[in-house]
Amino acid sequence: GAEDDTARPKHRVKSKGSDIPLPVEAFDTLLDRYKMAPRLLSNLRDNGYTHPTGVQAHGIPILLQRRDLAAISPTGTGKTLSYLLPIMSSLGAPISSQGDESGSGVRAVVLAPTRELAHQIHNECLKLAVGRKWRVVLFSKATASTLRDKGVRDKVDIIISTPLRLVASIQEGNLDLNNVRHLILDEADRLLDTEFVAQVQEVVAACTYPDVQKAVFSATLPAGVEKLAMGMLRNPIRIVVGLKDT
């Protein structure tokens, strides 16, 4: 409502693409419009998240409609939740008429340029996962070796990793990403920089599920990097969040 608008930074959001879903003004709108699990929303509230930020208001519906997305939004505007919430909502629902597919292997991968960032994303994910049975793995040398066991691997729902570690396991034949439905590149400007781009492309190529949803998030996306990012996406929507009148 208008009464508490002053407490929040105002963002100007520009969207580009076809059939852009309506933004959500409040998290509760996700209950009716997208049948989001009440538990996910109560986990949000328990963490003090009362209102969606600009990138969340616009980005969450786009991802829930299984569209590809390029989201450019300044640091500190809540990009992490913009992709974690839709991923966890989608994974919680039965994917096909066969019913819930948990147990059929990794279904979401989040790539981040540094271990530190992957760690932060993992923490954010665990907060949302309270009370649900998702298995979220922060990929490391140690987890990579436990995942050599296919029985263990098949029970993992979400992997958060730097590109290098993931590529090593793919190349060793110890990780299959062929059932991944959601692939997120966080801090895409760094992931698509020369240092990482070949590894990122290898991960993208390993995600062979035909309808894999891809999204890139970044505070900035220089023209060359943006071209590379857009080339990876299918019929994407692009949103740009800017601080209003600052």
Ligand code: ADP
């Ligand atoms: P970004 O990735 O855009 O830099 P983060 O996802 O790291 O931003 O979020 C920045 C901070 O804002 C984190 O501490 C996060 O917990 C908090 N945050 C995210 N979304 C909300 C929200 N809707 N309401 C309140 N705090 C939020």
Ligand code: MG
């Ligand atoms: Mg971030």
